[in-house]
Amino acid sequence: MRRRAWRVAADIAAKDLRQRIRDRSVLLLAVVAPFGLALVFSLLIGQPATFHARYAVADLDGGRLATAFRQDALDPIVAAGEAEVIDEPTETAARDAVGADVDAAFIIPQGFTQAIEAGQSTTLTIVASGSDTIAADMARAISQRFGDQVTTAQLSVATVAGLKGAPLDAATQSRVAATDAGSPPSISLEDVTATSRQLDLTTYFSASMAVLFLFLSAQVGLVSLFDERRRGTLARILAAPVGPWTVLAGKMLGAFVMSAIAMTVLGVGTSVLVGADWGPPLAVVPLVLAAILAALGISLLVASFASSAEVAAAAGSAVAITLAILGGTFTPTADGPGVLSALALLTPHGWFLRGLAEAHGAGTPLFYALPAVAVLATIGLVTGGLALRRARRLVSAR
Amino acid sequence: MTDGAVVQPDIAGLRVRDLHKRYGDLEAVRGVSFEIHDGETYGLLGPNGAGKTTTISMVCGLLERDGGEVTLDGATIEVGAVAAKAGIGYVPQELAVYPDLSGRENLRFFGRLYDLTGKVLARRVDEVLALTGLTGRAGDRVATYSGGMQRRLNIGIGLLHHPRLLLLDEPTVGVDPQSRNAILESIAALGQAGMAILYTTHYMEEAQRLCHRVGIIDGGEIRAEGTPAELVARIGGQDEVRLTMTGNLEAAASEVAAVEGVERSGVRDDQLEILVADAHGMLPRLLEAAESAGGTVRGVNVAEPDLEAVFLHLTGRALRDAESAGRIE
Numbered sequence: 001m002r003r004r005a006w007r008v009a010a011d012i013a014a015k016d017l018r019q020r021i022r023d024r025s026v027l028l029l030a031v032v033a034p035f036g037l038a039l040v041f042s043l044l045i046g047q048p049a050t051f052h053a054r055y056a057v058a059d060l061d062g063g064r065l066a067t068a069f070r071q072d073a074l075d076p077i078v079a080a081g082e083a084e085v086i087d088e089p090t091e092t093a094a095r096d097a098v099g100a101d102v103d104a105a106f107i108i109p110q111g112f113t114q115a116i117e118a119g120q121s122t123t124l125t126i127v128a129s130g131s132d133t134i135a136a137d138m139a140r141a142i143s144q145r146f147g148d149q150v151t152t153a154q155l156s157v158a159t160v161a162g163l164k165g166a167p168l169d170a171a172t173q174s175r176v177a178a179t180d181a182g183s184p185p186s187i188s189l190e191d192v193t194a195t196s197r198q199l200d201l202t203t204y205f206s207a208s209m210a211v212l213f214l215f216l217s218a219q220v221g222l223v224s225l226f227d228e229r230r231r232g233t234l235a236r237i238l239a240a241p242v243g244p245w246t247v248l249a250g251k252m253l254g255a256f257v258m259s260a261i262a263m264t265v266l267g268v269g270t271s272v273l274v275g276a277d278w279g280p281p282l283a284v285v286p287l288v289l290a291a292i293l294a295a296l297g298i299s300l301l302v303a304s305f306a307s308s309a310e311v312a313a314a315a316g317s318a319v320a321i322t323l324a325i326l327g328g329t330f331t332p333t334a335d336g337p338g339v340l341s342a343l344a345l346l347t348p349h350g351w352f353l354r355g356l357a358e359a360h361g362a363g364t365p366l367f368y369a370l371p372a373v374a375v376l377a378t379i380g381l382v383t384g385g386l387a388l389r390r391a392r393r394l395v396s397a398r
Numbered sequence: 399m400t401d402g403a404v405v406q407p408d409i410a411g412l413r414v415r416d417l418h419k420r421y422g423d424l425e426a427v428r429g430v431s432f433e434i435h436d437g438e439t440y441g442l443l444g445p446n447g448a449g450k451t452t453t454i455s456m457v458c459g460l461l462e463r464d465g466g467e468v469t470l471d472g473a474t475i476e477v478g479a480v481a482a483k484a485g486i487g488y489v490p491q492e493l494a495v496y497p498d499l500s501g502r503e504n505l506r507f508f509g510r511l512y513d514l515t516g517k518v519l520a521r522r523v524d525e526v527l528a529l530t531g532l533t534g535r536a537g538d539r540v541a542t543y544s545g546g547m548q549r550r551l552n553i554g555i556g557l558l559h560h561p562r563l564l565l566l567d568e569p570t571v572g573v574d575p576q577s578r579n580a581i582l583e584s585i586a587a588l589g590q591a592g593m594a595i596l597y598t599t600h601y602m603e604e605a606q607r608l609c610h611r612v613g614i615i616d617g618g619e620i621r622a623e624g625t626p627a628e629l630v631a632r633i634g635g636q637d638e639v640r641l642t643m644t645g646n647l648e649a650a651a652s653e654v655a656a657v658e659g660v661e662r663s664g665v666r667d668d669q670l671e672i673l674v675a676d677a678h679g680m681l682p683r684l685l686e687a688a689e690s691a692g693g694t695v696r697g698v699n700v701a702e703p704d705l706e707a708v709f710l711h712l713t714g715r716a717l718r719d720a721e722s723a724g725r726i727e
Binding site: 004008011015018019022023231232233235236237238239240241242243 | 455458459460478480481482483484486488490491492493494495496498499503507508510511512513555565
């Protein structure tokens with residue numbers, strides 16, 4: 001397209017933007033409504049309450065494995081700010097503390113290390129108060145996990161002994177068991193797998209509402225073609241030295257810019273006002289641009305089958321809402337099980353939310369978000385390409 | 399941008415040759431031909447559904463034609479001929495303006511489509527605002543304008559770029575008499591200034607007042623063409639008798655048409671319009687025939703023939719009568 005045609009397309013886009021700003025539709029549809037809904041959703045569903053437990057430990061053993069339990073099972077949650085641990089000199093003191101200001105107490109019995117090193121059973125006692133079941137459950141989980149690691153260590157010892165072809169001496173067994181039991185957990189609190197990376201609820205609903213209304217606002221710009229035809233302004237534009245594809249380019253450009261502005265306002269607004277964390281701009285910006293492309297492609301395809309502004313708006317809204325539901329806009333389903341998760345990835349909404357979650361990965365966020373960017377851009381190009389085959393009829397005067 | 403313009407520099411003005419357009423089984427335009435020269439105002443006079451808007455849409459390259467040719471100064475005008483449209487100003491029948499923009503914003507937007515920019519655009523916008531009497535309301539949203547003001551803005555947009563050819567498609571439809579008069583005066587001034595104008599209307603008075611030449615169009619065909627005087631002369635010394643009456647006017651028109659010496663008889667509102675060679679000599683027989691169908695004549699008017707009478711003469715129907723046919727424009 002020549003430079004003049006692009007200049008005219010920009011004029012048409014600027015005129016559309018001015019109209020949308022003046023009739024406040026862009027403000028309502030692309031900013032106020034998604035921001036308000038994101039706020040309502042995140043408030044209704046709520047954030048998990050801040051968890052903090054207070055534990056007591058009565059180490060009656062004082063051995064290597066008792067120390068390992070303290071250092072490797074309890075210290076990390078203390079460091080994460082999730083718990084506070086106090087030492088009690090006796091079992092009685094620990095039991096008394098429970099029910100006062102301690103949620104649960106760990107009683108490490110005398111001979112704990114020796115029993116494990118000897119391959120004998122021993123009991124780690126948990127005394128829990130009835131007032132905070134979460135803290136008690138967490139205490140049980142910590143103990144169970146430590147117990148599992150000890151069991152693993154004991155199995156490792158047995159395996160190593162088999163390979164050597166002779167039993168290990170007691171000192172070596174003890175050293176291996178202690179080392180393995182005290183090794184870093186195999187699953188860290190910071191999730192590292194792709195499928196389980198999650199956005200917090202405020203960010204999730206900010207993003208999901210933004211992408212929902214992105215589709216609705218994108219169609220507004222394209223539906224205006226029908227309004228222009230009905231009003232006669234499209235005929236007037238086409239009677240000027242302006243080609244039909246220039247008009248279409250102007251409409252698309254206007255819708256693109258309007259969507260980009262709205263997403264920017266929403267991104268900044270939800271970050272500042274409700275604390276949403278959209279992720280690093282280097283990954284988020286390509287993701288948003290690709291999502292806009294997908295929204296424009298799908299909206300244009302839907303509009304190309306419509307016969308009037310009313311039909312185009314109704315069909316566009318139906319498609320946008322359906323994709324939003326499937327894509328997990330209203331309930332986080334993208335990382336849910338089975339069918340819901342698969343359906344979410346059939347929609348641009350699902351890919352956008354997934355890409356945003358991936359962008360929170362450590363290292364190179366764009367690398368993690370790249371698959372979602374590619375899928376969204378492909379959706380936009382394919383649907384837009386199909387739509388362009390039919391779009392000429394949209395830009396005819398009669 | 400595509401531009402299929404083929405320029406023949408030796409041909410000046412607008413030339414329309416043998417235009418054809420079909421919508422399904424309906425042939426909306428059948429072989430329409432005419433020419434318009436610089437400084438000439440040409441009227442297409444016909445009822446609604448005669449094919450005026452279809453013709454004008456093909457002339458300005460909005461509508462694909464099934465046959466024929468349109469050239470402006472030798473350059474072919476068609477849907478894909480983008481650059482060739484630069485010399486045309488188009489004023490559609492509907493109010494093709496943006497109500498949520500101001501008058502000035504409307505003018506600036508459409509001006510830029512014709513490559514007007516900077517000071518030239520600002521000057522032309524001011525000139526058109528002054529011409530249309532909208533300077534005082536230039537910054538107001540068009541939605542707050544009266545119907546007449548919106549109609550004037552609608553015309554002003556078509557004038558922004560000093561077109562070689564101005565196409566006006568029934569620009570006074572729905573306009574109050576005062577605004578209508580102002581619009582007609584403005585168009586007359588443009589014609590006097592040398593602009594070529596194609597003006598479609600179903601108002602005989604407008605065609606007679608504005609147009610140097612008129613093509614009478616009906617059923618997609620130009621039935622007659624010439625200056626208003628030439629067209630009126632075609633019906634010779636015939637007089638037009640208008641009988642205002644009650645009763646069954648269609649039956650009365652049939653009775654009157656059977657009277658010897660009656661050329662044509664038609665109905666317009668509550669009047670019978672009758673073309674006769676000698677109105678005064680035949681008046682008693684006409685009254686008798688009209689009332690023989692059971693109606694009562696309330697008034698009689700004998701008028702000099704005009705374009706209305708010409709249309710009646712050519713088609714057998716009054717202009718208003720023909721409007722109710724409701725064909726595709």
